Amino acid sequence: MSETDSNPETETEAFGSAPIDTSSGPDTTAEFPLQVDGLRKSFGGITAVDGATFQVESGTLTGLIGPNGAGKSTTFNLITGMLKPDTGTVTFNDEDITGMEPHEIANKGLVRTFQIARELEDMTVLENMMLAPKHQRGEKLWRSVLPGVRGEVIEQEEELLERVWEVLEFFEIDHIAEEYAGNLSGGQRKLLEMARALLTDPDMLLLDEPFAGVNPSLEKRLLTHIHELREQGYTFLLVEHDMDLIMENCEHVIVLHQGRVLTEGTPADIKSNEEVIEAYLGGNV
Ligand SMILES: Nc1ncnc2c1ncn2[C@@H]1O[C@H](COP(=O)(O)OP(=O)(O)OP(=O)(O)O)[C@@H](O)[C@H]1O
Numbered sequence: 001m002s003e004t005d006s007n008p009e010t011e012t013e014a015f016g017s018a019p020i021d022t023s024s025g026p027d028t029t030a031e032f033p034l035q036v037d038g039l040r041k042s043f044g045g046i047t048a049v050d051g052a053t054f055q056v057e058s059g060t061l062t063g064l065i066g067p068n069g070a071g072k073s074t075t076f077n078l079i080t081g082m083l084k085p086d087t088g089t090v091t092f093n094d095e096d097i098t099g100m101e102p103h104e105i106a107n108k109g110l111v112r113t114f115q116i117a118r119e120l121e122d123m124t125v126l127e128n129m130m131l132a133p134k135h136q137r138g139e140k141l142w143r144s145v146l147p148g149v150r151g152e153v154i155e156q157e158e159e160l161l162e163r164v165w166e167v168l169e170f171f172e173i174d175h176i177a178e179e180y181a182g183n184l185s186g187g188q189r190k191l192l193e194m195a196r197a198l199l200t201d202p203d204m205l206l207l208d209e210p211f212a213g214v215n216p217s218l219e220k221r222l223l224t225h226i227h228e229l230r231e232q233g234y235t236f237l238l239v240e241h242d243m244d245l246i247m248e249n250c251e252h253v254i255v256l257h258q259g260r261v262l263t264e265g266t267p268a269d270i271k272s273n274e275e276v277i278e279a280y281l282g283g284n285v
Pocket residue numbers: 043046047048049066067068069070071072073074075
């Protein structure tokens with residue numbers, strides 16, 4: 001068992017991550033890269049998402065909240081192509097992406113973090129990074145392997161490796177590059193998940209409860225990285241149950257209730273909104 005796994009205190013090291021090369025950062029120009037319009041999805045008799053309409057402004061950390069069963073996960077799955085909507089549209093960077101496959105949507109720069117799959121637990125952090133799905137846009141890192149151009153392939157691998165280390169350093173997990181993913185603590189896994197997502201050169205990241213099971217010091221570190229990336233122009237949509245965390249970190253909050261947007265606004269607006277309080281208490285709105 002690794003030192004980092006057995007001793008969570010090692011996660012409390014000081015902040016100060018390496019700067020990341022923004023030349024491969026987001027290149028979106030849309031003011032509202034993500035637009036969701038009239039999204040609806042039913043499962044048998046249950047309408048999970050019922051006409052959700054909202055948009056996310058570029059370069060913001062926007063929170064998507066709502067009581068249990070409000071439709072947050074289903075909305076995420078509809079946006080990222082894991083589910084197809086019954087009606088409604090999802091637009092990303094001014095392109096209609098409704099009904100596209102998850103990998104096509106990821107290739108467009110809209111990426112969600114994924115838990116480290118079981119089969120990746122027996123691989124090191126570095127191997128996990130090397131196996132992360134690569135972005136095809138601009139073919140920056142991962143052009144197809146053409147027979148007879150060995151030099152070019154080696155060059156691309158070196159380029160990828162350089163980028164991998166850059167991202168590992170940014171998330172301050174370069175020192176555990178040789179550690180097996182299965183030995184990581186909950187928080188370190190989350191950092192690796194986000195590092196893998198960043199390697200795909202996204203414009204926008206969808207984070208579904210990224211702080212679940214994360215100790216407070218690593219939570220702070222994750223948040224620091226998210227804010228740094230946001231300042232570099234990345235856009236975030238965050239589903240999170242911890243209301244204090246949402247209120248302290250998001251500049252805009254969208255409240256889902258019974259599959260549709262109940263209200264949205266600044267954290268201060270949301271905190272004092274009677275309808276929101278009632279929705280969370282289970283009252284009728
Ligand atoms: N695959 C499915 N089949 C049947 N019902 C589903 C399915 N997925 C979601 N639902 C139902 O749709 C509604 C919305 O669920 P969803 O998971 O999207 O809400 P949520 O806001 O993410 O909830 P939570 O905060 O509890 O995770 C719930 O009533 C849920 O039971």
